[in-house]
Amino acid sequence: MTAGPALSASGEPLLRLDNISKEFPGVRALSNVHFDLRRGEVHAVCGENGAGKSTLMKIISGVYQPSSGTISYKGEERQFSSTRESEAAGIAIIHQELNLVPHLSVAENIYLAREPRRGFLVDRKKLRADAKRCLDRLGVDINPDRPVRGLSVAQCQMVEIAKALSLDAEVLIMDEPTSSLTEQETRLLFKVIRDLKASGVGIVYISHRLDEMAEIVDRVTVLRDGRYISTDDFATTSIDAIVSKMVGRSLEEKFPDRTSVPGDEIIFSAERLTRAGTFRDVSFTLRRGEILGFAGLMGAGRTEVARAIFGADPLDAGTVTLHGETLSITSPRDAIAAGIAYLSEDRKAQGLAIKMPVDANMTLANMEAVSNRFGLIDFAKHAKAARDYVDLLNIRTPSIRQPVRLLSGGNQQKIIIGKWLFRKSKVLFFDEPTRGIDVGAKLAIYRLMDELAADGIGVVLISSELPEILGMTDRVAVFHQGRITGVLETQKTTQEEIMRYASGYARPAG
Known part of the structure; x- marks a missing residue:
């Protein structure tokens, strides 16, 4: 050792x-x-x-x-x-679940309740300088004055790490x-860890x-x-x-043997999707039986494109087509009605009602299916639907009335998948679906994705882990600065080639 x-x-x-x-x-x-x-x-x-x-x-x-x-x-x-x-x-701890105050700045979060003072007032200049020193130590370019609510999950993770470093802990x-860092950011973190050692x-x-x-x-x-x-x-x-x-x-095995086989039929397509300042001219297709990967560095636009397709953020231009029908999506409600689902990378904040029980979360996106003709919940149907998907997805819970917050990360992720399966979704965007879950649960999620593709459901996997992209997808769309720079056949590519496209060294597609 x-x-x-x-x-x-x-x-x-x-x-x-x-x-x-x-x-x-x-x-x-x-x-x-x-x-x-x-x-x-x-x-x-x-x-x-x-x-x-x-x-x-x-x-x-x-x-x-x-x-x-x-x-x-x-x-x-x-x-x-x-x-x-x-x-x-x-003793300092960096929690798996982010513990930041959204409306405060990065610097204020790093030194929360420990702000440097000049008399009775906070010394803003020193606060900013100290926070920048912590961020520079990690090698990340985040403005200390920026509100946390505007940061990505990966950026928030780096702020959490900077916060712990500021304590000079033993x-x-x-x-x-x-869990939400790119390969490049992980390398920087490891350098910091070696210095601390x-x-x-x-x-x-x-x-x-x-x-x-x-x-x-x-x-x-x-x-x-x-x-x-x-x-x-x-x-x-x-x-x-x-x-x-x-x-x-x-x-x-890390990844299951794939049973889904991509066909020629295009079930979903996006044409020249644009959102000013975020991404532009993004086009891709998804075939029946295929798992399509989205790869790229932090801030490349992968999540932003998925959110826009789901109606969570507005599009300035472009068209989305599902099974030959051009969709008009202005809100998540429109996307859900059309059969498009988005499994957020931040499952607790955006994918689950964590204080509610398993059964309520499972049926939340399809309440009409468990309601009677008067709009009232049929509790027998409600319980049966929840139990069916708990059994189908092998969700480990003592009861369907167990609050979701008390379950493990892997079981929480399965509940989100169950919610969208109960909704009969036709296209599922998985955004970092195995973030923070163990190897056994990862394999279960991978098998579910393969089964969904085999059943004809469109699957898009957004992941910062290139081995996951290479192990689970048929093609990979690589993003760089809001554009797709290449769509590669997974079996014919390598991590190195994907990184060249992700870093902007290869010519953009189209």
Whole structure:
């Protein structure tokens, strides 16, 4: 194992947890879990959704109190009663779910409740300069004065990371930090992580992207069903071994064998779609049985095109055709009625009513199908529809009345898919559908996408993960600065060729 220069294998761990258990009403989330973190190392915590990773991190950072067990920090037994207390002690966490205030600026979010002051007033000049220094450290070009509500998910993720860096923490917990970052942004983040390791910071790293761990991780602890399974030096184990421990079985395939076969029939087409300042002259077709990929760097226009087709943002020009009929879409309601669905990359903010139960979310886009002729909900139909799709999609939930917010990310994503399947959608845009979900759930989502394409439903996959694009699509439309620069046959292309088109080195299509 290779570790940072400040690592002392024989010394007291920087952070140590022994026999940590956590119980919620009716649920035992953690049972006698062990974990330790040394100075100057990256220690990964792996496990499927629901394995207890996030609960353990929330105990370390003071969000939850353990039901039993002990926490030692810098040689002293500690128990943090709040995140403010843990941050004051030098422990910072970057949450998987973004935790920013939309109407405040980037700088104000980075230093929220810690703003530099001149007397009784906030020192705006220093606030901006300090925030810019954190952003520059990450190598990202985001205006510190820009309101957060105008940022993309990936940009918000970088702001969250900058916020954690601003605390100068001795322990930094990263919960899915690269889940919405491009490959280039991930490289920048890894450079920051290496610098932090060299300065003696201990980093707890949670990610479902196991392949990327080989570059930065020193040790790995596996949890399964809230229980401790093992801790290994990363250099002496393998991805296959880690996955086997995570799921309790062998999981050899990353992508399923495709059963859908693209035909010649064009079921959906977009012609010269334009939205001023965002994208222009975007044209593509989608064939029956095909999965079409959208690839490109952050801000290239992939999500923006999908949102415009769905009616969430206005188009200035262009036409959309579905099964030979030219559509007039001015709102999501029009798109849904026509049979077009959009699965947002931010599932909790835009795809789910997270405080509502599973059954309500499943039928939300098609209430007329579970209502009687007087417009009142037929609760028998409502429950049957929810149960049918829970069974069909193998959604793990104790009840169809379970609030969606209590389910894992993979099961939440399946509920969104179920919602649109119940609506009988004809074209589905999947925007980063496997962001923040585990390897087992990813495979289930991939199989669902393949089955949908095989059933004649149009599938568009928007993804920042090029292996995912190459593993799941038939063709890939590559975006650069609001234009499609190339539409490539997936089996005949490579990551390198896609990146050339995404970086603008290849001539735009058309």
